[in-house]
Amino acid sequence: MKVKILEAKTLNELDSYWSNEDYSALLKEFDFPEADEVKDENLREMLFMAISDFEPDEAASIILTYKLSDQLNEGQIHSISHEMTNDKVAEEYPEPSLHYDLFNINQLLYKAYNGTFPNTEATLLKLEVVEDDGIEIGEDREILAKVIAGALKNRSLVKRLFADQLEASVKFEDAHKFIWTIKNPEKNKYHVLTSKYWISKEDIVGSDYDIEVKNFEEE
Numbered sequence: 001m002k003v004k005i006l007e008a009k010t011l012n013e014l015d016s017y018w019s020n021e022d023y024s025a026l027l028k029e030f031d032f033p034e035a036d037e038v039k040d041e042n043l044r045e046m047l048f049m050a051i052s053d054f055e056p057d058e059a060a061s062i063i064l065t066y067k068l069s070d071q072l073n074e075g076q077i078h079s080i081s082h083e084m085t086n087d088k089v090a091e092e093y094p095e096p097s098l099h100y101d102l103f104n105i106n107q108l109l110y111k112a113y114n115g116t117f118p119n120t121e122a123t124l125l126k127l128e129v130v131e132d133d134g135i136e137i138g139e140d141r142e143i144l145a146k147v148i149a150g151a152l153k154n155r156s157l158v159k160r161l162f163a164d165q166l167e168a169s170v171k172f173e174d175a176h177k178f179i180w181t182i183k184n185p186e187k188n189k190y191h192v193l194t195s196k197y198w199i200s201k202e203d204i205v206g207s208d209y210d211i212e213v214k215n216f217e218e219e
Contacts, residue, residue: 002130005151005207006189009124010196013111017104022066023047029062030054051112057081059112063105071098084109090120091197099195100180121196122180125204127151129188135213137190139182141175143213144192148199150211156203168214 023043027035030050038046051059060081064072072080080102083089090103103120110117125148129137137143145158149166152159158166158178165172178198183191 001133001135001147001211001213003147003150003209003211004128004130005125005204006128007124007126008201008204009126010201011122011124012119013107014104014122014193018044018108026050026063026066029066030059048112051109056085056109056113056116060084060105060109060117063108067105068098068101085117088118088120088197091195096177100193103180103195123194123196123199123201125190125192125194125199127190127192129190132188133213139184141179141182142172144182144190145172145175145179146213147211148192150209151206152199152203153205156199158198158203 020040020043023046024035024038027038027043027047027050030047030053032038032046032050035046054062058081061077064077064081068077080089080093084106088106090099090106093099093102103122106117106120110119127148129147135143137147145162146166149159149162162172162174164170165174178194179192180195181193185191
């Protein structure tokens with residue numbers, strides 16, 4: 001399989017995650033007066049003002065409840081809201097499927113308080129599979145993890161922790177831990193979002209390479 005890394009970019013927020021509808025709804029959650037009358041272009045700034053009137057753990061709890069109450073119970077939200085000011089929960093929380101949401105919540109709070117919460121960063125990888133060897137990739141995290149691994153230096157965290165899985169010596173069950181989202185804007189082109197904790201720009205040592213994607217075979 002021939003692969004080309006088109007871009008590797010470090011991000012500290014994702015513009016597409018929060019909508020104006022989210023900002024307006026959150027203003028109401030923070031008891032902002034006449035929230036419905038705030039113009040779209042002022043929503044984010046007004047929300048930051050509203051957030052800053054609350055203690056950091058209270059604000060975190062409100063936003064976590066708004067965004068993740070269908071996946072976290074009250075006790076979990078309480079714990080995370082207190083941990084967020086000290087810990088990078090988007091990297092450390094034991095349920096990887098929540099890391100993407102926790103990243104966006106953390107960064108909203110980080111910017112609202114101009115600090116207080118730890119700055120967490122993401123990495124956006126844009127790649128093109130020039131020759132796919134007949135392999136249907138789609139949004140298969142396992143295949144994309146193996147494809148991306150071909151560009152990483154040997155001491156990168158992904159290669160050190162998942163070496164056996166990348167080589168298909170064992171079944172690959174951990175790709176979801178570090179691949180947050182996948183977009184396929186054009187045929188054979190992929191945008192992969194991950195945490196900088198897992199893959200940083202500095203981990204990329206190859207931009208044009210061949211990789212053999214091996215499949216695990218049960219005995």
